[in-house]
Amino acid sequence: MQKSSRFVFSALCFGFAFLYIPILVLIAFSFNQSAITSVWGGFSLRWYTALFNNEQIIEAALLSLKIAATSATFATILGTMAGLALTQIGRYRGRLIFTGLIAAPLVMPEVITGLSLLLMFVSLQELIGWPLSRGAGTITIAHITFSMAYVAVIVQSRLSSMDQSLQEAAMDLGGRPTQVAFDITLPLIAPSMLSGWLLAFTLSLDDLVIASFTSGAGASTLPMVIFSKIKLGVTPDINALATLIIGTVSIGIMIASWVMFRQSKRN
Amino acid sequence: MNNENTIKANQSAKPYVAETPWLDPEAVPFIQIKGLSKQFDDFSAVDNVDLNIYKGELFTILGGSGCGKSTLLRMLAGFETPNAGQIIIDGIDMANIPAYDRPINMMFQSYAVFPHMTVEQNISYGLKKDKLAKAEIATRVKDMLELVQLSELAKRKPNQLSGGQRQRVALARALIKQPKVLLLDEPLAALDKKLREQTQFELINLQYELGITFVVVTHDQEEAMTLSTRVAVMDAGKFIQIDTPTQVYESPHNRFVANFFGTINFFNATVLSTDPEAQTLTAQLEKTGTQLEAKAEGRFSASDEVTIAVRPEKISVSQERPEGDHLTITKGTVEDLAYYGNRSVYRVRSQSGRIIQVSAQNNQRSEQLVLEWDDEVYLSWDSSCNVVLSE
């Protein structure tokens, strides 16, 4: 008994060490005075100052945030509509196929999604002259396309676990269909829409592959800039940037799980 | 099976049944259902159903799970579109009236209390949709909270309520709109036994006080007996029998209905002769050849194969051969007995080898069992207790 629990404990420690030591090292070195990554030269915020003076990175970060916020918002609207259509509109022929189709992008390799979107943009340009150039706009559209699927799946799972008669009850009490949507359906799926939005936002911030395919010469997102910089060698200001991203993502995850927790407690 | 309770409850519900409009050919039904059908794909959930329900009735639709009760109720409420047939409520055809405009409210099987609203908000929802003045909504909600005894819990969220309290929120929410008809889908199924019995009477009192026509769906025959003015027994999308609770219990139309309400003994028999004037017939039991008399309308004739049905509590059991007119008597041995305190149930093997179930009141005080296993006994019952079924 003792022995096995000690084994489990050390396995646990090892697993977590494997996951988190690289991240902790990275965070520690972002506060390193020395410019050499492998030598600890004392505590300093020097790389954070350097980071905030690096216009290229700041610009890329702002662009990434803008794309993430826009694409997450549209993905949430479209994904919610898709989720509603899949669960609410009675039983229609081919509903199962649609459910499968909406989930397919979740498992599609990013390279393929990126490539197919690029091909679409190129042929659209030839056919109707739009989009004139590839950049922030095309990246946003691409991100909406794939993160919408995530939102749809989250909203759909919430809707199908919800008591269908809630909406009928509201209608029975005199609510018109639009009133029922705003009084009952939306408040009840709002938490899953919020977690869908946060997920879409994170996915967009994180994405390198699809953005690289669908971006043009002008626009570079943060992951694209980091990736190109790393090819020239790692500078410690990247550590500072990574630390900030980790901080942001952790806060996002904490909010999302708090929302989910409250929702599950309520049911 | 607890027949004593059923009958007792039924009697205390009696005063509320003031009239019997269904016996009056002139009476205009409040709800008229004509040839109503609903198919899902190729499956007939409700099959060409006709039904009249009168104002102020507490009408119960009773049937096993999946027989189409909820579908029928949902068509009345406007959530399902019938494939054929007509629903007329208070003289108005409901065909083109959407659910939110029907003078009907429904209490859902799951209660469907809005989880993100307080008790008060739940109850006021319907009035807000009707755009009533704030002051009126406030007074009516206050009165309704008092009626269902939820005043203290007005500010609670549904997840802080017990099952019984949620049920009352659902009921209050539907009643506050003062509908012409209240539909209740298995209103008591989610409650535990004790609460169920208590709530039954509350429902009856409420219905009587408000005078609203109630249509209740249930799969619980005891509930149907206790609650209703009339019961419609449903099977596979059709009505088998529509009658008062006492009629369906005492004069079932066929084996299905007889079996549905409690225990009953069946004997195969052949009609020997009929007396159309007295509306009686004489029949002979298949194996023992025992001859018996029974009341029957004129639909039988000599040499018809029939089933004779007798309820266990109509049968007397004794060790001496009973004397009297119009008795059906048979002999057997006690094979099994169960003592319930107020009554005993005997399973007696008759001379033909069949098991006859008898339920006897223990109306004498005795610490010994009156009868023991393997005792030879006479079973007897008044011939008026014989129910003749055509199958």
Ligand SMILES: Nc1ncnc2c1ncn2[C@@H]1O[C@H](COP(=O)(O)OP(=O)(O)O)[C@@H](O)[C@H]1O
């Ligand atoms: N929306 C639906 N689609 C297909 N079949 C349904 C639907 N609703 C009910 N049914 C079927 O109709 C039958 C009757 O259902 P229901 O009226 O809910 O029964 P009950 O309430 O008597 O238990 C069941 O066999 C059920 O499977």
Ligand SMILES: [Mg+2]
């Ligand atoms: Mg049902």
